Amino acid sequence: MTPPEQTPQSPAAPPPLPVTPPPSSVPTPPPVADSGDASQHTRTFECGSCGDGLEFDPASGQLTCPSCGSTQLISLDPTEQLGQHDLRDPGVGNRAASGLLSAADPAAAQERQVICQNCGGTIVFTGSLTATRCPYCATAIQRDDIHTAPEVLPVDGVIPFGVDDDAATTHIEKWIRSRWFAPSEFKRYRRLGSLQSVYFSYFSYTATAHTDYVGQRGDDYTVTVGTGDDQHTETRTRWHHVSGHLTDSFSDVPALANDGIDPQRVEALKPWPMTQARPFTGEYLAGHLARTYEHGPEETFGRARAEEIDPAIESSVRRDIGGDHQRIHSSHSDFDPLRFRYLLMPIWLLTVVYGGTPFQVYINGVTGEVHGDRPYSTVKIVSAIAALVLVLIGIWALYQYLR
Template sequence: MTQPPPLPPQEPQPPQAPPPRAQQAADRARQHVTEQTRTYPCGSCGAPLAFSPERQDLSCRSCGRAYPIELDPSATVVKHDLQTAMASIASGAVGLASVGGDEHEVVCQSCGGRTVFNGSLTATRCPYCATPIQRDDIQDSPERFALDAIVPLRVGEPQAREAIEKWINSRWFAPREFKKYRTLGSFTSVYLSYYSYDADTTTGYHGQRGDTYTVTVGSGDNRRTETRIRWRPASGVVRNTIRDLPELSNTGMDGGRIRELEPWPIQTAVPYSPEFVAGHLSRTYDRDPEDVFAREARPRIDSQIETTIRRDIGGDHQRISSKNTTYGLLQFMYLLLPMWLLTVNYDGKPFQVFVNGLTGEVQGERPWSKVKIAAAVIAALIVICVVAYLIWGRQ
C-alpha cells in the first residue's frame, strides 16, 4: 500500500504581539452601534464600571474588581495652529455642527430606560440604573474638533463633599435653607471643555516714562514740598511667551468663579481616553477656539503684554501711547478639565458652587439671608447703644 508523502515540516510561528493599549481600551468598552453610545460593563459581574479618582482606574462598585487604564506610551498630546483652525471654521469643515441646544434620546442597553442628552452633554448616567453612558456620535464627528487631552479627576466625592460643606458652613449670612444643599441641590462631577493657548508675541511700543521728584515752593508759612513727575519719551520692543493659558469653552457657567479655580496643571494632561470619563458627566465645547480666543484669551494676553511694556519702560509712572503686536506662534489644544459642581435653586434662582477636581479649592456664589443680616444689624445697633450709654453714664 502506497504511503502518502510526508508533510513538510511546519515552520515555527512567531508569537502574536498583544493588541495595542488603545485597542485594549476599545475592546473593554461595549459599543452600541444602534444608539451610537458606549458603556463599560464589568467583566466579572456585568455591573457598570466607573473611573475612580482615588485609584485612577476603572472600578466596579458591585464586586470591587479594578481595571487599570493603560495609555499608549507612544501617544502624545497634540496642539494645533489656530490660524489653520480658523480657516477650517470659515470653510465650514469643523465648528459647532450637530450640537447647539438639541436633544438626543438613547435607550440604555442595560435596563432599557430612555436617557436624554441635552445640548453639549456627551457623558452621563442612566437615571434608572446609573449605568455610565457616553455618546460617540459627537466625539467621533468629523464636523467637530477631536479631543486632544484630558486632566483626569483626582478629588473623590467624599473629599469634594467635605470641601463643599466647609465652604458653606463658613458663609455666616447664607440662608439656613441653602445649607441644606443635600436635599435642595444637585451635586455631581463633570468634565468641562477648555482650550489651552500657547503664544509667542513681539510688541513694539511708544510711550513715556515718568519719574517723581520733589521740590520746595513758597516761603514763610506757605513754604511746602510738592511731588512732581518728570516725563520723557520711551520706546522699545518686548517679547512674551505664553504657555498653557486655559479658557472655558462651555456656556451656562459662571465663568468668573470658574476662573478663580486657576491655575490648572495643563502640563500634566494626557492624551484623551474615554475611560477617564466613565461614570462622570462630560460636555463638549459650545464655542469654537476662534471665538474663545478673541473674547477671552486675547484680552488676557494683551494684559500680560502691557505689564511687560510697563516693566520695560520703568520709572514710577508709565504711559503707553501705541503698541503693535505680532504673533510668531499661536496654537491651541482642546482638552477636558475636571470639577465638582453644586447647583442649588434658592428663591427661584440657581446658585453654582465649583470644586477644583484636582486641588479641592472651592469657588462659588451663595444667597444672602435678609433675616440674618437684619439680626446682625440690630445686634450691632444694640451694642453701640449700650457702649454709648456706658460712656454717657461715666461722664
Template sequence: MGGAQLPPQRPVGQPPVAGAVAVNFVPSGGGAADTRQPDVPVKQPPLPPDRAMLHRTEQTRTYPCSACGGQLQFDIASQKLRCPNCGNYSEIEAPRTPVMARDLREAMGELRALQSTTSGPEVTGNHEIKCQSCGGTTSFVGSLTATRCPYCATPIQRDDVHNAPARLPVDGVVPFRIDEKNARSLVEKWVSGRWFAPSEFKKYKRMGSFASVYHAYFTYNADTHTYYQGEQGIEYTETYRDSDGDEQTVTRVRWYPVQGEVANQFVDVPVLANEHTDRERIKTLEPWPVEDATTYSPEYVAGHLARTYDRDAEESLPEARSEMEGEIERTVRRDIGGDQQRIHSLNSTWNSLAYKHVLLPIWLLTVIYMDRPFNVYINGLTGEVSGERPWSKIKIAIAVTLAILVVVAIIVLYMKFGHHSTGHGSTTTVHHHSTHRR
C-alpha cells in the first residue's frame, strides 16, 4: 500500500544557521500567532471499558438506557449521554484528557508492517448488519462507522473499524457544541439570505435532510528550518522627458543578492481525511479549535453519524505539506524584506513531523432540487456556514427585467424633464434680452 513520500529530517548534529527567524503558523484562521509548541509524540493511554452493549455477531455497539431500556445518545446541550425516551442522563465515562500527537514516521512504519500481514475491515461499498433492537437491516456505506437503524432509529456503531490493528486509531474528538436547534437557526439564516435561490429550495425543512456528522481529520505538527537564496528589490524613481518634451516618472528596481535561514513551527494544520466532492467548501469552515480535542471515546458519537478516514496520515500529508510550504515561502519573503523579493532556491529540513487523528463535527443539510443534491455545511463548533444553492432562472429574469425597466424609465424622465428644463432656461434668456432691447 503506497503513500506520500515523507520529507527528510535534519541530519543529526547539523546546527541551524545563526539568525534564524522562528514563526508560529496559525492555520486558515488568521489572528494572533499560536505560541504552543508542537506536542511531544507519545502513546495514548488505554481507555477504560465503556458502557456500550457489544454485539459480537454483528461487530457493532449500542448504548442501552439503564432506566427504561431505550437507546442513549450524546446530548450536545448537556455534553452527556441522554435517553430521548425517558430523559435519563448518564455521564461520559471516558476521561477528558488532552490529545497528544504521534510521530508520523514511527506510526506509519508500524501500520505498513501490520498491513503486510493483516487485512483491515472493509470501508468501501456497503456493509450490511442486522439491528439488534428490531432485526432490520442497516447499511454502512463506504467509510461510515456510526448511523441509525432506518426502522427503529437505534444508534449503531461499527465496532470493527476504529480499533482495527491494520488502521490508525482515533486519537481524539472535539464533541459537537452547536445543537440541532441552533444549527437549524444558522442554516435558516443562510438560506434566507440567498435571494436568487428558488422558493422551493427555501422550503428545505420539508424537503431536506439534516444530519450531524463527525468527519475524520488528520492534523499535523512540524518543526522546519529553511535555507534560502534570492534577491531583495528596492524601488526607486527616475524622471526623464519624452519625445514631446513632457516630464515623465518611471519606477525601477535595484536588486541585491540575499541568503539566510528561517524557522517555522506548525501546530494542528488540518486535512480532511474523507473523500469528498465539496472539499473546498468544507475547507472554508476552518479554523477548527483542535486544541480543545479530548481523548476519543465512542460515547461522543452515540446517536450521530461518523466516518472513518479514506486516506491515512501519510496519504493526507501532501495537502498539509503544500499549505506549510506556502507559509514557509511567505516567511522567507518577509525575511528578505525590501519592496520586492525573488526566491531562487528553498531547501527545507523537517526536524519533526507528528500527527493527530481526530473526529470533527459538521452539521450537513442536503436538499435535492431538480434531481441534483445541494449541500450546506455548518461547523459544529463555531457555527461557520458554507454551502451551495441553486439559482432561480425566473427570479434572475425578473430582476434583469426590472433593472432594464428602471434604466428605461430614467432615460425617459431625463429626456422629458431634462429637455423641458433646458427649453425653459432658453425662453427666460430670450425674454431677458427682449426686455433689455426695450
C-alpha cells in the first residue's frame, strides 16, 4: 500500500511581504485617525477620471486605473541619466552604513503606521517594505520617507515589470506542470499560495579590475614507452612558472541586497536586461510591493565578486596563462574605478506552504525566467518505482519465455 500524500496547510507568506486580501474579504477600515505625521510621508497616484488609485501596468508600461480603465503615461525627462556613485567615496559609505543594512537592525525591525490617503485606514509598514496595498481599499501606497531619508541611499533607477499577472501565471503553471513528482495539491497553488509582484533592491557595479597573478602553465606532450607488445603512447605534462598582470572591465554587474529569499535561486534568474533600467520614479512601483536594501553597497559588492566578477577574472587569468593546463598559485585584484548604482529589480514571488514548509518560486519580472523549490510526492515516487519494477519483471518474464 502506498502512503498517503501530505495534507497541505494554510498559506502564510514569509515576512515582510504581506498578502493583500481579495476584494470579497476586504476588512472595514478603522475610524480615521489624525493623518498629520502618519500620512505626510506616503504617496498614492490618483486617477483623474474617477479618483481611484492608479497602478503600473507591465503590459502597457503605463499607469492604469483598475476601476474605470483610464490610462496615464509616465512622464520621464529624456535628458535624465541614471545616477552612479563612487564606492570609495567616504560620504557614500557613511550614508549607506547608517541605512537599513540588516534585518536585525532596530531601524529595519521598527514598525511604522501610516494613514491611507484614500480611505483613512491605518497601514503598518514593517522592515524593509516600502510599497504595498492598503488592506482596506486595495489602494497602492508607498513610503516616501524611506527612499528620501538622508541616511539612506537614494534609488538611482528601476527596471520596470514587463511580465504582468496573466503572463506570470502562465509561466508559473508551465513550470509546475513540468515538475512530474510535485504533489497534486501543490499544483493547485492558487488556493495554497500567494503570488506577489515585488521590486527587490540590487546594487549594480561597474569596475575595472587590475590583477596580478602567479601560477604554472602545463603543456602536454606524448612519449612512446615500452617495447614489443607493451609499447604504447603516454601523454605527459611539462610545467613551468608564469606570472602576469591583467586588466578586466565589468559593466553593470547586479547583486541582490535583500534577505529572506534564496540567493541561489534568484541568481539563476540572470541575465537581467540592464539596458532597460530607467531613472527612478515612484509610478513604476504603484500597485506592486517594494523593499529597500538590507545590505549596503560595500557588503553587497562581496556577493557580486563571488557570483560573477571573481569567476570571470579567474577565467581571464587561465586564458592568459594558456597551455593545456593551468595552476593559479596566487591572484590579487585591485578595483579602480569602482562605481555602483542602487536599482530596484522586478521579481514575481510565489510562496506555497505545503506540509508546514514554505516553498518559493521566483520569476524574472522582465524575461519570465522561472526558478524555485517544490515538494516531492511520496505517492508519485513510490508509484513510479512500482511501475518500473513491473516493467522490469515483464521484460524478464518475456526473456524467460523466449529462451
